[in-house]
Amino acid sequence: MWIDRIIEHDPGKRLVAIKNTSLAEDHLHDHLPATADKPAMPLMPASLIVEGMAQTAGIMVGAVNNFREKVILAKISKAEFAADILPGMTLRYTATMDRIDEAGAVTRGIVEARTNDPGLGGDVWQSIGRINLMFSHVDQNMAGLEFPEENFVFGENFKAVWGASGLVC
Amino acid sequence: MLMTKDDIFGKVGEVLEEALGCDDDEITPEASLTADLGAESIDFLDIVFRLEKTFGTAEKPFKIDQGELFPENFMDNADWVQDAKFTDAGMAMLEERMPHVDFAAFDASREVVKVGDLITVQSLVEFVSRKLEGAG
Numbered sequence: 589m590w591i592d593r594i595i596e597h598d599p600g601k602r603l604v605a606i607k608n609t610s611l612a613e614d615h616l617h618d619h620l621p622a623t624a625d626k627p628a629m630p631l632m633p634a635s636l637i638v639e640g641m642a643q644t645a646g647i648m649v650g651a652v653n654n655f656r657e658k659v660i661l662a663k664i665s666k667a668e669f670a671a672d673i674l675p676g677m678t679l680r681y682t683a684t685m686d687r688i689d690e691a692g693a694v695t696r697g698i699v700e701a702r703t704n705d706p707g708l709g710g711d712v713w714q715s716i717g718r719i720n721l722m723f724s725h726v727d728q729n730m731a732g733l734e735f736p737e738e739n740f741v742f743g744e745n746f747k748a749v750w751g752a753s754g755l756v757c
Numbered sequence: 758m759l760m761t762k763d764d765i766f767g768k769v770g771e772v773l774e775e776a777l778g779c780d781d782d783e784i785t786p787e788a789s790l791t792a793d794l795g796a797e798s799i800d801f802l803d804i805v806f807r808l809e810k811t812f813g814t815a816e817k818p819f820k821i822d823q824g825e826l827f828p829e830n831f832m833d834n835a836d837w838v839q840d841a842k843f844t845d846a847g848m849a850m851l852e853e854r855m856p857h858v859d860f861a862a863f864d865a866s867r868e869v870v871k872v873g874d875l876i877t878v879q880s881l882v883e884f885v886s887r888k889l890e891g892a893g
Contacts (some may be wrong), residue, residue: 662803663799663800663803665775665776665803687806687810691802691805691823692802692806694803694806722799722806724799724802728823
């Protein structure tokens with residue numbers, strides 16, 4: 589999972605999750621490794637920040653139908669980043685619902701980071717990106733294709749994060 | 758107040774710029790969404806969502822039903838499609854269900870794989886215009 593904890597949920601409207609980055613994450617050692625000219629520069633890959641938002645927004649969308657629909661990320665409409673995310677920072681993903689119907693959903697998202705870096709304003713949340721996404725309710729939109737009965741989207745890891753939030757109605 | 762076709766063209770253009778990331782100079786009436794502007798199948802759902810938002814109001818929603826802009830599930834119907842080409846009945850079905858599309862140049866080839874290319878910027882303008890007038 590690319591979110592650690594859900595901290596707020598206004599059903600069908602808004603979901604907020606956080607992720608703590610850590611040097612214990614192996615992938616940060618490969619992104620970016622040291623070269624002959626430069627020391628290692630561990631950064632959270634932007635693609636994984638998008639995945640974190642997709643999970644945040646995807647849970648918000650899935651919860652509307654009590655996770656019965658298979659919610660697939662269909663399109664990244666916008667992804668803008670204004671700052672690098674380094675180990676030790678906390679990310680806060682806030683997803684809001686733009687629309688949802690039987691075909692799918694459109695979400696807007698803001699990514700903020702808390703750095704504790706005095707040079708970056710100290711202990712405050714700073715907006716570092718916007719990610720707008722589109723989701724498809726896959727069983728409704730892929731005419732002619734068959735998918736497994738079980739909901740392969742919302743598996744055990746999703747359920748664990750959802751259950752740990754303490755926000756389950 | 759009814760919108761003119763120019764007004765609709767302007768708004769459809771904005772929708773396509775947002776949904777497909779294309780430049781405004783690429784958006785000409787003849788431009789095909791798939792062949793010229795690079796739209797993929799999922800983009801059509803995005804475009805439908807954006808058209809509904811752009812042209813709908815709280816008093817008068819602009820709801821586009823599934824299959825309304827582009828018919829679905831015609832491939833398996835042998836009355837409509839044979840040897841990957843539309844039959845006469847298939848062409849009649851298309852013309853009935855897609856009055857916003859100009860089929861004049863398509864009648865010669867009738868190739869199923871090319872039918873998506875017929876959705877042009879102008880056909881979207883026609884589609885919106887007909888719906889706003891209550892004909893669609």
